[in-house]
Amino acid sequence: MDHPLEIDARKERILRAIIQDYVLTAMPVGSRTISRKYETSLSSATIRNEMSDLEELGYLAQPHVSAGRVPSVKAYRLYVDELLSGRRVPQDAAARAYFSQRVRQMEDVITTAAQAISEITRYTAVVMMPKQLELRVSCLQLVPMPRGAALLVIVTDTGAIRDTVIRVSEKLDGDALYAISRMLTERLSGKTLQEVQEMLGAYARQSDGDTQVLQGIADLASQMAKQSATDTVTVGGSHNILNYPEYSDVDKARAFLSVLEKKERLMQLLSGSGDAFSVRIGPETGLPEMADCSVVTASYRVGSGHKGFVGVIGPTRMPYSRVLSALSAVGGVLSDLLGE
Amino acid sequence: MDHPLEIDARKERILRAIIQDYVLTAMPVGSRTISRKYETSLSSATIRNEMSDLEELGYLAQPHVSAGRVPSVKAYRLYVDELLSGRRVPQDAAARAYFSQRVRQMEDVITTAAQAISEITRYTAVVMMPKQLELRVSCLQLVPMPRGAALLVIVTDTGAIRDTVIRVSEKLDGDALYAISRMLTERLSGKTLQEVQEMLGAYARQSDGDTQVLQGIADLASQMAKQSATDTVTVGGSHNILNYPEYSDVDKARAFLSVLEKKERLMQLLSGSGDAFSVRIGPETGLPEMADCSVVTASYRVGSGHKGFVGVIGPTRMPYSRVLSALSAVGGVLSDLLGE
DNA sequence: TGTTAGCACTCTCGCTCGTTGAGTGCTAAC
């Protein structure tokens, strides 16, 4: 009995065919199927021999003896590695279209990205924006609103925007508010959010003037600081998972969804790889709950030089090529929008 | 053989017990269960007789002959009507806590409300905000941002806020932008969004000055007008539905979720009743896909005098009392925030 | 007249047990 030592061209062709068919149908692939649909010049018996070799090599598995073969993690890995090596990033204009409507603050961009990816791929999308320490205030402005309210807007040097509605004295008109805004911007611009927060906190306690405004600013700055100091993740299309037979069991689907709700878990799934693309298959994800999922991520550049990630989570059986294209397209758009 | 003509006190007690038990367990309720857990002074045989009467009256149904009884739509209706008639709206402080964090533009409030309701009730929540025609601009302001950008903020007389980032000449500093803002506010305040849009569109075509800004405003106004002219609905906690055995079939769950994605369908479900509370049970919902769901809604006041709705969608087997409390609490908060 | 015990009856649920069919591995021939 002679052991096959490695994979040759034909074995690889067959393996690829099996992966393709399995990705399409989610059913174990039999030798007849391959011989009829993919390798018409070979008989099913020949394919059987090859498949047997591929199984011995660890690329295929049989759910049970009289079922067809199913690609193993090793097979996907081979397939994906090949895919990644020969990759030229295609810039997809379709992805850009999702962002044309509203160019707004970072959070909106992230959310839009998650939606775009989930719609394009029909899988669950995850987008991460890295934390940004040391955000500095660039401008601070009060916009008059009806009935003694004002919209407080803080803009940072990176272009992040946050606003909140605060109460102000009814006596203050637009010009008065602008005067205050100017004064505040002058004093506070260039300071980090933490500094702003501390300065105003102290102020508000001392003086008894218009503390409401100062308190509002301190609150918003603190909230902004807190939010920007932690990585942000957004999920899109979470219930796309129901479209796949792997999750026709409600308990599995629920387990999947519950992982999505824990931000820390998601972080764990997404981060890690420094490369432009990363594919983690099954156990490679690190989370036991996700043992039969794959996580495909692409990184994008954010101003500070840090990297953010866009990703897709789905069953290991996944059209990796399509998913990678989508991710690279959306990632490219994000780099453009948030980079520099 | 004598036919029972109507329900008496004891029948009603038994019926209520059956509903309670069924809501709790989702299993057909047998006579023994009632006699042991709820009406300990009566034997199961007596309960059986009563149940048989209740079935003849249309309040109960049997999935099959040797199963227990299940409440019918008519039973739920009786139960709910009673619930509604004796209702004093309890203002729940817990609901208010959800809104303490960020008081922002209307859309955020709506989203927060949907999340709050879905978390409190563990069902799928839907919140609707009615369209507001004739929104008038109250203030319009440009906030400087780094690198030749500016945040354009439009505030309406109702307190709705919308903003967008636009490009502006790098030469314009904060004061210049404020001068423009002042001028624009002066010219445009009091105008409806449609008017603003038309005026600026014409302007931008004529002049060749800083059309970028004008175009930006026109775009934002148009978008705002479009959005405020249609009712808005938001869904929260859509996958809570997976927690209920009624939807352990993935196909059912998917069908349910797909209804949630069609805004028009949702509208249909929500709107209609003018009362403070409305409960539509099973077929009463009007949508065949929702034939075994109930929709519970409460209305809240919006500034313009129109009514918005907060609602919960779930299986007909639902703890209506709890759901109503939650809705009335959140609805109350919304009335406070958006009313007047 | 209302309540209750007893009993026969019905129907679902879960189990086992063949049967079927897809797919394999092996052997022998080409």
Place this chain on the structure above:
DNA sequence: GTTAGCACTCAACGAGCGAGAGTGCTAACA
């Protein structure tokens, strides 16, 4: 090296069966 043929295996499906839950009915009782 490839292929036809054949015996073999095992999941999936359906039928058949027993157990258990719950009913309706009848007859006795208060």
